[in-house]
Amino acid sequence: MSYFDAASAAPLHPVARQALVAALDEGWADPARLYREGRRARLLLDASREAAAEAVGCRPDELVFTPSGTRAVHTGVSGAMAGRRRTGRHLVVSAVEHSSVLHAAETYEATEVGVDRTGRVDAAAFAAALRPDTALACLQSANHEVGTVQPVAEAAELCRAAGVPLLVDAAQSLAWGPVEGGWSLLTASAHKWGGPPGVGLLAVRKGVRFAAQGPTDERESGRSPGFENLPAIVAAAASLRAVREEAAAEGARLSELVDRIRSRVPVLVPDVEVVGHPTLRLPHLVTFSCLYVDGEALLGGLDRAGFSVSSGSSCTSSTLTPSHVLRAMGVLSEGNVRVSLPPGTPAEDVERFLGVLPEVVRSVRDQLDAPASPAAVSAAAPGGVSGASDEPALTVDSLGKRCPIPVIELAKVIGDVPVGAVISVLSDDEAARLDIPAWCQMRDQEYVGERAAERGTAYLVRRRT
Amino acid sequence: MSYFDAASAAPLHPVARQALVAALDEGWADPARLYREGRRARLLLDASREAAAEAVGCRPDELVFTPSGTRAVHTGVSGAMAGRRRTGRHLVVSAVEHSSVLHAAETYEATEVGVDRTGRVDAAAFAAALRPDTALACLQSANHEVGTVQPVAEAAELCRAAGVPLLVDAAQSLAWGPVEGGWSLLTASAHKWGGPPGVGLLAVRKGVRFAAQGPTDERESGRSPGFENLPAIVAAAASLRAVREEAAAEGARLSELVDRIRSRVPVLVPDVEVVGHPTLRLPHLVTFSCLYVDGEALLGGLDRAGFSVSSGSSCTSSTLTPSHVLRAMGVLSEGNVRVSLPPGTPAEDVERFLGVLPEVVRSVRDQLDAPASPAAVSAAAPGGVSGASDEPALTVDSLGKRCPIPVIELAKVIGDVPVGAVISVLSDDEAARLDIPAWCQMRDQEYVGERAAERGTAYLVRRRT
Structure with a gap:
């Protein structure tokens, strides 16, 4: 088996495994206690925090461990928004953030900034979405689905000029290096870099207003309640250092x-x-x-x-x-x-x-039963141009059929209508809205647009070649 | 070294260690994925849930894993309160609940039900605190500081009769057996029974209204967001079964x-x-x-x-x-x-x-320099009764001194005043409020009461013997 899904969860790094097993013996006690086992646990926790902070590029007292990257994002967003609640409830995010960021943003008034066809945010467009009532902006360091790196340093500078803190979700990139630029908050997830599950990082720069939400306790500077998952924290910090050396x-x-x-x-x-x-x-x-x-x-x-x-x-x-x-x-x-x-x-x-x-x-x-090759589509081209009308010459009923069937059915009949004629594809599959225009672009056909239909949506395509 | 603090964190059970190390190899992938490694992880997660549910005494689909016992309590309380928000925002808790319960309760209007000198709640008194706008009641199965077992089954029955769900924090007792009675929600923490840190349990009985608060995702039935800490979950379930066999x-x-x-x-x-x-x-x-x-x-x-x-x-x-x-x-x-x-x-x-x-x-x-023995106190008893006046015959100034100094200073002078006379102990230490009356009870002296003083509080004690 070849496992090619490191972006979901990387297999445990050998250093992580070694550190975790060692910390099971040395680091199971409560680091808040003053007796020997507690002091030993506290030393391990402090050392792990220093190592992780160095890799992140922040001070140890700016960094807390959370139970996951998702929890780090939820805590970071809600704490930063609450810390600036007098400014407003507006939040700027890119449209391609991880779902944990988008879920956290749902509680507030969020503006999603779009991306280009490569998945990249334009920093100026991102900054243009900032408003006087914007309490926080969120931009990932790199996208988790397509790998595109975002202009985080540039966005951070523009956010700083506007007086808005920037939270960077660095889950996908932290293994490869620190996030450059003047970010205010940063989140990450250990199991993405070969650390164990159960550990996230939340860094909040000194001077950033932050008010942890929900019940808290004395753990992790009052920002992440519950008994520390110390063996996993030790393994996370050790493996982050190790992957960085190899990065x-x-x-x-x-x-x-x-x-x-x-x-x-x-x-x-x-x-x-x-x-x-x-x-x-x-x-x-x-x-x-x-x-x-x-x-x-x-x-x-x-x-x-x-x-x-x-x-x-x-x-x-x-x-x-x-x-x-x-x-x-x-x-x-x-x-x-x-x-x-x-x-x-x-x-x-x-x-x-x-x-x-x-x-x-x-x-x-x-x-x-997909069309065999692109040639099959453009080969058959009988008949003349049917004028500029958007009235469909042919309707394909793909109702009730799931992706990729609507696109396949469209591809099969495009050669049956004259160049210039319009085909209507009726579909109630959400993917058709994305895939029919994308097919048109790949096939050099014209995507006319969509219309509400009695059932589903009619997607109109004009044969161009 | 002898480690006698299992109630803070139990050393890892050998079965937990073995299961954890094995699951590092088998259970690191994302259980939501459909490929081989993901399916294997899903099987481990499902089997762990079944084993833990059996030990708890609930259905597997009633149980979710959380990152800690504290998070289980926070999620359980906020979800149950939100699920019954139409009923009201009132909550009944015992005064001796774990701080995670009391912290979670702070958000609502909470009534704390007192305990007797053994730390035990009276079930009838607990039920008497229920009101028409009570959305939830919380009672621990056993106290974490003094070990006293609470009348959970009786309280659950009375809560049920009143139509109020009961959340039982079973963190201290789950190793020893399931919680009896008709509880509605139950929480626990793996590192209290010899499982690893990083795993809590939250059981919500079918039919109990529950609305998870904060951002969620598709993990753990939408009740505990973030990537599952699977190796630790596997170890938690395996060790719970093991400690139960030995219980x-x-x-x-x-x-x-x-x-x-x-x-x-x-x-x-x-x-x-x-x-x-x-x-x-x-x-x-x-x-x-x-x-x-x-x-x-x-x-x-x-x-x-x-x-x-x-x-x-x-x-x-x-x-x-x-x-x-x-x-x-x-x-x-x-x-x-x-x-x-x-x-x-x-x-x-x-x-x-x-x-x-x-x-x-x-x-x-x-x-x-504590008083050598109780005899030293009652031996010296010169003089007669000074009448029933509460006017202090002697004032001990313990301002700025911390526990146990105020009590020591009181004990040293009690023999200097006549039987029936009152001593006033001036103290600004919070512990004095508890320890001076407790000393009186242990020493068979009369605790008269406290009065606000110019600085701190005056605690009045009448010499009785």
Whole structure:
């Protein structure tokens, strides 16, 4: 098995394992107690805080440990908003933040700042969303689904000029280096860098107004209640230091492997869109989408072929909507595959992946009776131009059919209408809203727009070629 | 070293250690993912939930894992209060609940129900505090500082009759057996039973109205956000099952050791009050207080003698007030020692403890120049009765002096006034409010009451013997 989903959870780093097992013996007691076992636990906690703070680039007394990255985000957002409640209840976030940030933002009045097709925020546009009543802004250091790195230092400078603190969710990037720039709050998650689950980091710079919400206690400066998960904290700090020592060399090596995937997948597999920024990106992560492919079937096929990857397609978990990140980018969501390589991934595993991928995609497409090749679409082009009318010459009823069927049915009939004519695709699948325009862009057809229909939505496409 | 503070954190059970280390290899992946590693993690999570639910005595779908017992309590209280917000914002708690319950209750209108001198709640009095706008009642299964077992089943029945859900904090008792009776919500903490830190339990019975507060996600039925701490969860469930198998035999053995401490400490050490219920108690926990002793010095002396215990005295941690539990019981707080024996504690360790304790106490008393013996107080009794006046014949100025100095100074002069005369002790130490009346009760002197003074408070004591 090759596990290519480090962005969900990295396998435990050997240093983390070693530190965790050692701390089970040395660090189980209550660090608040004054007896020997308690003092020993306190020493371990203090040392872990110093090591983690050094890796984050903050003072130890600015850093607390939380039970997870998600809890760090929830605590960070609610504490920062409460600390500036006199300023207002407005919050600025990017549209591609992790769901923990978006969930935390739901309590307030949030403005989501959009991204370009690579998933990148424009710092000036981000700053333009700040208002006099903005209490907090949130921008990830790098995106968890497509790997695009955000202009955090630039955004932090603009936020500082506007007097608004910036919270940076650094969950995906902290393994590779500290977050540069004048951020005010920072969050991270140990199991993303090869540390154990059960540990998040929340850094709040001195001078940032912060009022922890909900019941608190004397633990972690009153910012994270409950008995400290000390063995895991020790392992988290030790492994962060260890991955940092390897970060430059391993990052360069994995980045080269990712470049192989980025350049060769579109050659090996027809009708593929590689998404995310080609250079301003995490070293170990690449995402692509395959036309006419059902994400769940694709993941199942890759799993059987020995590869564990994740997907932002709809229908791949309990949700029926495609990933909010792909939606914000306006890119194809069907047949979406995210590959995130854990440190140490052998080059041969990536080659093996590139070897099996074409056949797995072909097999899923065959099962779905997908159009064989792009040529099939543009080849048949009888008849003349039917004028500029948006009245559909043909209606495809895809009601009740899930992604990628509506797109497949559209692709099959586009050759049946004259160039200039409009096809209406009726669909009640949320993914169609994203994938039909994306298909038009990939196929050089014109996406006219959508209209409410008696059932579902009518997506209008004009044949251009 | 003998570690006698299991009620703070029990050393890791061998089964917990074994399960944790195994789960580091098998259970690091995201249980929400559909690939092999994710499915394996999901199986471990499901099996752990089933095992823990069986030990709790609930259905697996009624139980979620939280990052700590404290977080379980916070989530349980806020979710239950929100689920019944139409009923009201009133909450009934016992005065001796764990601080996590009392902190959670601070957000609402809370009624604290008092306890008797053994720390036990009267179920009828508890039920009498229920009002038409009471949304929730909270009663611990057993007290964490003095070991007294609460009448939970009886309280649950009365709550049920009143239509109010009862939340039981079972942190201290779950190792010893399930909580009997018709509770509605239950919380617990793995590191109290020998599981790892980082895992709490929250059970919410079907039919109990519950609305999780704060941002949530798809984890743990939407009741505990953030990536599951799976290796620790696996270890928690496995160790709970293991300690339960040993509970009957080990409980009986430790209970006998506790009885030795309960009966012999007052014989070995003069001026000691053993607190907590003598029979309705946890098997492994006993607490006593020593007159004329500074809690921190006592803990330090015991630590140097090789024993790790905790204390509810003031001045033993960052707080200057005695434990709210001892205060609610109205018992002596100075020189307080809680002994809680971990499973497997050898009888010889308890004997060794009983061997060193008298000398450690004597040494602390000597340093404080404490009254040598009770006889010294009642021996000198010159003069006659000074009438029934509350006007002090003598004023002891203990302003600026911390526990146990005010009580020591009182004890030194009680023999200097005639029987029937009143001594006024001026003190600004919070512990005096508890310890001067407790001293009177132990010494058979009359506690007249307190009066506000220009500085601090005047505590009035009439010499009776």
